[in-house]
Amino acid sequence: MLEYHQWRHVFKLDPNKSISDEALEKVCESGTDAIIIGGSDGVTEDNTLDLLLRVRRYSVACALEISSLEALTPGYDYYLVPSVLNAGDLEWVVGKQHEALKAYGELIEHETLLAEGYCVLNKEAKVAERTKANTELDREDVEAYARLADQIFRMPIVYIEYSGGFGEPDIVKQVSRVVESAKVFYGGGITSVEEAKTMAHFADTIVVGNVIYDDLKAALKTVQAVKETAS
Ligand SMILES: CC(C)=CCC/C(C)=C/CC/C(C)=C/CC/C(C)=C/CC/C(C)=C/CC/C(C)=C/CC/C(C)=C/COP(=O)(O)OP(=O)(O)O
Numbered sequence: 001m002l003e004y005h006q007w008r009h010v011f012k013l014d015p016n017k018s019i020s021d022e023a024l025e026k027v028c029e030s031g032t033d034a035i036i037i038g039g040s041d042g043v044t045e046d047n048t049l050d051l052l053l054r055v056r057r058y059s060v061a062c063a064l065e066i067s068s069l070e071a072l073t074p075g076y077d078y079y080l081v082p083s084v085l086n087a088g089d090l091e092w093v094v095g096k097q098h099e100a101l102k103a104y105g106e107l108i109e110h111e112t113l114l115a116e117g118y119c120v121l122n123k124e125a126k127v128a129e130r131t132k133a134n135t136e137l138d139r140e141d142v143e144a145y146a147r148l149a150d151q152i153f154r155m156p157i158v159y160i161e162y163s164g165g166f167g168e169p170d171i172v173k174q175v176s177r178v179v180e181s182a183k184v185f186y187g188g189g190i191t192s193v194e195e196a197k198t199m200a201h202f203a204d205t206i207v208v209g210n211v212i213y214d215d216l217k218a219a220l221k222t223v224q225a226v227k228e229t230a231s
């Protein structure tokens with residue numbers, strides 16, 4: 001199993017969307033470095049556990065991106081804890097996290113828990129709506145959030161999130177330049193080999209989500225595309 005800092009390509013599966021066994025096998029056996037299980041709404045204990053058990057038939061690494069405490073169970077290689085740094089409401093920066101630690105703080109295993117400093121940039125995404133994210137940011141603003149996550153909060157992951165829409169490569173390029181220790185994750189709107197390669201030049205890890213459900217063949221092609229691109 002590859003450790004998170006070695007991931008180049010990951011697929012994000014949404015517990016709130018259905019996927020056939022055949023498609024899931026193709027995703028898990030695609031050569032991707034990990035499967036992240038997570039979504040912004042409709043994430044329950046039942047649908048998340050069901051997906052975890054199905055993914056566990058394969059040897060690929062599996063992480064839970066925690067967006068609801070209800071879905072938090074043992075059994076993952078990693079637990080990703082998002083914090084939306086440009087959220088309009090503190091609840092999504094530290095509030096939910098504080099609540100979680102009050103309930104489960106004593107269960108933490110530090111090696112498996114990874115903080116993600118999110119910068120949410122597509123105003124049409126559900127995650128932007130839910131967190132009331134301020135997406136009207138220029139390159140310097142995003143760069144400052146990336147430095148905050150990396151150099152001040154020392155988060156292991158800086159996540160540039162354009163969920164549902166393809167982002168601005170120049171922003172990802174600049175973020176990668178200023179980040180010193182964290183891994184830069186890029187996710188959003190990757191639907192083709194060209195888009196995957198464009199962002200793979202700049203980000204450490206490319207996250208591919210929705211296209212799995214819209215066009216599985218195209219999704220599978222992104223794995224090789226990312227792997228053969230140098231960052
Ligand atoms: C029991 C056990 C194993 C315990 C171990 C200890 C442990 C892990 C304790 C918990 C630690 C902790 C601090 C947890 C935080 C809990 C929490 C709920 C935090 C809030 C996270 C947050 C900011 C959520 C907001 C939404 C978000 C960022 C979701 C991530 C996924 C995402 C961006 C999906 C994309 O959504 P989108 O494309 O917009 O919408 P679609 O669904 O249409 O795709």
Ligand SMILES: O=P(O)(O)OC[C@@H](O)CO
Binds near residue numbers: 161187190207209210
């Ligand atoms: O679903 P897409 O748009 O591929 O985005 C991937 C991921 O960053 C979503 O959190």
Ligand SMILES: [Mg+2]
Binds near residue numbers: 164
């Ligand atoms: Mg999505």
